[in-house]
Amino acid sequence: MLVFLLRRLAQSVFVLIAMMIVVFFGVYMIGNPIDILISPDATPAEIAETMTRFGFDEPAYMQFLKFVGNALQGDLGRSFVHGESAVTLILSYMPATLELAALGLFFSVAIGVPLGVYAGYKADRWQGRAIMTGSIFGFSLPNFWVGMLLILIFAVELRWLPSTGRGETVEVLGMRLSIFSENGLKYMILPALTLALYKASLVTRLARAGTQEALMQDYVKFARAKGVSETRILLVHVLKNIMIPIITVLGLELGSMIAFAVVTETVFAWPGMGKLLIDSILTLDRPVIVAYLMMTVIIFIFINFTVDVIYTLLDPRVRVKGEAS
Amino acid sequence: MSILDVRDLQTHFFTDAGVVKAVDGVSFSLSAGEVLGLVGESGSGKSVTGFSILRLVDAPGRVVGGQINFKGQDLAKLSDREMRALRGNRIAMIFQDPMMTLNPVLRIETQMVEAVRAHDRVSHKAARDRAISALAKVGIPSPTERLAAYPHQFSGGMRQRVAIAIALLNGPDLIVADEPTTALDVTIQSQILAEVQQLARETGTALIWITHDLAVVAGLADNISVMYAGRIVESGPTDAVLTAPAHPYTQGLLGSIPGHGRRGERLTQIPGMAPNMARLPDGCAFAPRCARVSDTCRSSAPEITTFDGRRSLRCFHPLVPMTSSA
Ligand SMILES: Nc1ncnc2c1ncn2[C@@H]1O[C@H](COP(=O)(O)OP(=O)(O)O)[C@@H](O)[C@H]1O
Ligand SMILES: [Mg+2]
Numbered sequence: 001m002l003v004f005l006l007r008r009l010a011q012s013v014f015v016l017i018a019m020m021i022v023v024f025f026g027v028y029m030i031g032n033p034i035d036i037l038i039s040p041d042a043t044p045a046e047i048a049e050t051m052t053r054f055g056f057d058e059p060a061y062m063q064f065l066k067f068v069g070n071a072l073q074g075d076l077g078r079s080f081v082h083g084e085s086a087v088t089l090i091l092s093y094m095p096a097t098l099e100l101a102a103l104g105l106f107f108s109v110a111i112g113v114p115l116g117v118y119a120g121y122k123a124d125r126w127q128g129r130a131i132m133t134g135s136i137f138g139f140s141l142p143n144f145w146v147g148m149l150l151i152l153i154f155a156v157e158l159r160w161l162p163s164t165g166r167g168e169t170v171e172v173l174g175m176r177l178s179i180f181s182e183n184g185l186k187y188m189i190l191p192a193l194t195l196a197l198y199k200a201s202l203v204t205r206l207a208r209a210g211t212q213e214a215l216m217q218d219y220v221k222f223a224r225a226k227g228v229s230e231t232r233i234l235l236v237h238v239l240k241n242i243m244i245p246i247i248t249v250l251g252l253e254l255g256s257m258i259a260f261a262v263v264t265e266t267v268f269a270w271p272g273m274g275k276l277l278i279d280s281i282l283t284l285d286r287p288v289i290v291a292y293l294m295m296t297v298i299i300f301i302f303i304n305f306t307v308d309v310i311y312t313l314l315d316p317r318v319r320v321k322g323e324a325s
Numbered sequence: 326m327s328i329l330d331v332r333d334l335q336t337h338f339f340t341d342a343g344v345v346k347a348v349d350g351v352s353f354s355l356s357a358g359e360v361l362g363l364v365g366e367s368g369s370g371k372s373v374t375g376f377s378i379l380r381l382v383d384a385p386g387r388v389v390g391g392q393i394n395f396k397g398q399d400l401a402k403l404s405d406r407e408m409r410a411l412r413g414n415r416i417a418m419i420f421q422d423p424m425m426t427l428n429p430v431l432r433i434e435t436q437m438v439e440a441v442r443a444h445d446r447v448s449h450k451a452a453r454d455r456a457i458s459a460l461a462k463v464g465i466p467s468p469t470e471r472l473a474a475y476p477h478q479f480s481g482g483m484r485q486r487v488a489i490a491i492a493l494l495n496g497p498d499l500i501v502a503d504e505p506t507t508a509l510d511v512t513i514q515s516q517i518l519a520e521v522q523q524l525a526r527e528t529g530t531a532l533i534w535i536t537h538d539l540a541v542v543a544g545l546a547d548n549i550s551v552m553y554a555g556r557i558v559e560s561g562p563t564d565a566v567l568t569a570p571a572h573p574y575t576q577g578l579l580g581s582i583p584g585h586g587r588r589g590e591r592l593t594q595i596p597g598m599a600p601n602m603a604r605l606p607d608g609c610a611f612a613p614r615c616a617r618v619s620d621t622c623r624s625s626a627p628e629i630t631t632f633d634g635r636r637s638l639r640c641f642h643p644l645v646p647m648t649s650s651a
Contacts (some may be wrong), residue, residue: 116429120557124384216383224381225420226491227413236439240430 008308012301016294019069023293026063027286033266037150067290076294077287081280086291089272095175096166097272103179103192105250108199111245115200116207117234123212131204138201147194147267154190162187164269189269195261199253202268206249210242251307255300327354328396328531335390336370336377345602347373347386349555352514352629357498358529360522362542364562364578365552366599371535372421374552375501379418380408380535396498414444417492421504427476433487434472434573440494459490464520482513489521496528500503503535509526518545539575540582543567550573554600554610560635573615573635609641617642 038050051057055066070077076086119131155163167187169176177183214220215238223233262274269275273292280288335347347370355361378384378393393400400408412418420426422572427436437456438449445452453472460468463486476484485505492500502521506514509608521546525532534542542549542562550560551572559572570576577595597614600606603617606613613624621641631637632647 160612218420219421219428221381221383222418222420222426222488223428223436223439224409225412225418227409227411228439229443230408232439236435237428237431241428244430283444325330 005091013304014296015301019294019297020068021064023290024067025060027293028060029061032048034145044290049127051083071294075208076291079280079285079288081283081285081288086287087295089288090291090295091275093271093273095177097258097261097274099177099179100188100192100195100261100265100270100272101254103130103188104195104199104257105254107192107196108203109246111196111200112203113207117203117211117242120208120211120215120238121230121234122296123208128208132208135204137148138197138204140165143198143263144193144267146193146197147264150190150194151267163190165272168231191264191270194267195264199250199257202253203246203250206246207242210245214238238313247310248307251310253304255296255303258299259309261297281310329533330354331374331378331391332394332396333391334374334377334388334393336373336382336388338383338386340603342603346605348377348450350391351552351555351557352391353550353560355499355531355533355555357531357546358525360525360534360546362539362546362549363533363535364542364549365537366578366595367537368599368602369552369603370555370602371537371552371584372503375418375503375533375535378501379416381412381418383424393428403614410444413440413492413497414495415497416499416501417495417497418501419485419488419503419505420491422508423488424479424508426488427430427484431475432472433474433476433479436495437472437491437494440491444495451481452493456490459493461523462493463487463490464516466488470483477541482509482517485509485517486520489517489524493524493528493530496584497530499531499533500525501535502532507536507538512604516539538582539567539578551578554602556603556610556639558611558639559585559638561633565633566569569645569647571632571638571647572640573617573642573644574611576644577614601642609639617644 034047034051034054038047048057055063058066066316067077074087078084079086082089110308115131115135115312117229118126122128125317151163154161165187167184168181169178169184170181171177172180178188190228211234220233220237228237258273261270261272262277265272265274266278277289277292279285280292331354332352334348334351335346338347341560349370351374352361352480353361355630362477365371373386374648376393378400380388382388385415388401395411398410401460403411427433434453434456437459438452441447442449447455449580451646456472457468460471465471465483465486471479478485489505492502505521506517509517512638518541520643521532524530534545536542538547546563548560549563549566549576550557550587551566553574559566559570559575565581566575575597579592581602597613600610600613601648606623608624608626608638609615609622610626612618615622628646629637629639638647
C-alpha cells in the first residue's frame with residue numbers, strides 16, 4: 001500500500017513538471033501582453049520600461065526558470081490586471097466554482113443512478129431503451145446550448161429561476177457560499193443542471209451497465225432464491241456493487257467538472273474560476289492563466305488520489321489486500 | 326403424501342441457435358423428508374430443473390409445459406409475490422459455486438438477516454439470533470464474530486456452509502441443493518455431505534441433491550433419478566438402481582466411479598461427448614454413445630416404462646429383466 005502511494009506520488013511530480021513546461025511555453029506563445037498593458041500611444045521608452053518591470057525583456061528560458069523558482073515557493077506570479085497574487089485571486093473565485101461543481105455532481109448522481117439502475121433492470125423493455133436514447137442527448141448536446149435552453153424555459157418563459165449571476169451568499173468556514181442560502185441556491189440550480197447533464201448521462205450509462213452485469217451474477221439469483229424482494233435486490237445488492245465504479249469515475253470527473261466549468265460559468269455569468277480564466281485569456285493576463293492551469297493539475301492529482309483511497313474504503317476486498325501487504 | 330410433485334416439466338431456452346429443450350418432460354416426486362439424488366453429466370438439465378422449481382429460470386429460458394405441485398399448490402399459478410414468499414422460506418436452494426453465491430460487498434450478517442426478514446416480521450436482533458444458531462448448526466466456529474465478516478474472509482467450504490445455513494434459516498420443507506460440494510475438495514465435500522444428511526434427517530426437510538457424481542448420492546439419497554439430455558432416463562430406489570442399473574447410461578456412470586466395480590476391473594468411461602442440446606438426434610438422445618444401440622433407438626425415442634413397482638426407465642434395451650411392470 002505504501003509502495004503504491006509513493007509510486008503515485010512520484011508519478012504526480014512528473015506530471016506536475018511536464019505540465020509546468022507545457023503550460024508556461026504554451027501561454028508564452030499566445031501573444032504579448034504588453035500590447036494590452038500599455039496604451040497604444042506609449043513611447044518606446046515607456047514600452048521598454050514596462051517590459052523590464054514585468055521581466056518580458058529576458059529570454060523565454062530565463063523567464064521560465066524564474067517562474068519555476070517562484071512557483072516552488074508557492075508564488076505563481078501577480079495578475080497584470082488585478083495587481084493581486086494570481087493564486088490569491090484564483091482562490092477567491094474558487095468557492096463559487098467548487099459549490100457549483102458539488103451541486104452538479106449531486107445532480108448527476110441523483111439523476112443518473114436511479115435512471116441507470118432502472119434502465120439496467122428494464123434493459124430489454126421500452127423503458128430501458130427510452131432512457132438510453134435520452135442519455136445520448138445528454139452526451140451530445142453542447143453545454144452552452146443546454147444552458148441557453150434552460151434559461152429560455154425556466155428563466156424567460158416560466159420565470160421560475162434566475163438566469164445569471166450569483167445570488168445571496170453566506171460565510172461558511174471563511175468562504176462565501178450560496179449553496180446554504182435559499183436565494184443563492186435558486187441561482188445555482190440552472191448552471192448546476194447544465195453542468196450535470198453530461199455527467200448524469202455518463203452515470204446513467206455506467207449504472208445501467210453495472211446493473212445489467214450485477215443482475216447476471218449468482219449472488220443476485222441467490223438473493224432471489226432467499227425470497228428477497230426485487231426492490232431490495234436493486235437498492236442493496238446491486239447498488240452497493242455498482243457504486244464502486246461509479247464513485248471512481250465520478251471522482252475523476254469531478255476534476256474536469258471544476259476545471260472545465262468554463263463554458264457553463266460564462267453562459268450563466270457565474271463568477272467562478274472558469275469565468276476568471278476566460279476574462280484572463282481575453283486580457284492576456286499570463287500569470288492568472290498559468291496559475292489556473294497549474295492549480296487545475298494539482299486538483300486533478302489530489303482528486304485521483306482521494307478516489308483511490310475512497311475506493312479502498314468501499315471495497316472490502318481491496319481493503320484486506322491492503323492490510324495484508 | 327408427496328410435498329413436491331413435478332409432472333412432465335418442460336423448460337426451453339429460446340436462443341438464436343434454436344430452441345434448446347434443457348428440460349424435456351421431467352417427472353418426479355418427493356415425500357416429506359425424502360432425499361432424491363438427481364444425477365447426470367454436466368449440461369443434462371439438472372440445474373435448470375432446480376431453477377424451474379423455484380421459478381428462477383433466466384431469460385431466454387422459460388417453463389413451457391408441465392406442472393409443479395408443491396404441497397398441493399400449482400406453483401405456476403402463484404403470483405410473483407406469492408412465489409417470493411415461498412422462496413427461501415418453504416423452498417430453499419443452495420448453489421454450486423460458493424465463491425459466487427454470496428454478495429462480496431455485504432456482510433454475512435446483512436445477507437442472513439435479510440433472508441429471515443424477507444419472510445418474518447421479526448426484529449433485527451431476533452433475525453440475528455436465528456442467523457447465529459444456523460451458523461452454529463452447520464459447524465461454523467464462533468458464529469457471533471463471523472457474522473460481521475465479508476464473504477472473502479471465508480474459505481470455499483466455509484462459504485458453502487454459510488449458504489447452507491441461509492437455506493436452513495426458515496426451516497424449509499424442501500431444499501434444492503445444486504451440486505453444493507462439487508467446487509470443494511474431497512474431505513470438505515464428505516464433511517458437508519454428512520452434515521447436510523444429518524440436518525435434513527433431524528428437521529425432516531426433503532432434499533433434492535443434484536450432482537454429476539453417482540458416488541456422492543449413493544449413501545445419501547433414498548431415490549435416484551438419472552438425467553440425460555433433459556430427460557430422466559432411469560429412476561428408482563438408490564439401492565436398486567446402484568446394484569442393478571437398467572439403463573446403459575446409468576451403468577456407464579457407475580463404471581466411472583472408482584471402487585464401485587469389482588476388484589481388478591478397469592474404470593470405464595462413457596464413450597463420446599455430452600450431446601449438443603441445440604441439435605439432439607432423433608430417437609434416443611443417448612443412442613450415439615450407447616453400446617446396445619439398435620435401429621429402433623435411432624428412429625424413435627423410448628417412452629417411460631415402470632417396473633419392479635418403484636422403478637422407471639426410458640430404454641428399448643434394458644440391462645435387467647423388466648418384471649412385474651405396473
Ligand atoms: N442461459 C442459457 N441459455 C441457453 N441455454 C442454456 C442456458 N442455461 C442452460 N442452457 C441449456 O440447458 C442445458 C442444461 O443446463 P444445466 O441445467 O445448467 O445443466 P447441468 O445438468 O449441468 O446443471 C445446457 O446444456 C444448455 O444447453
Ligand atoms: Mg448445473
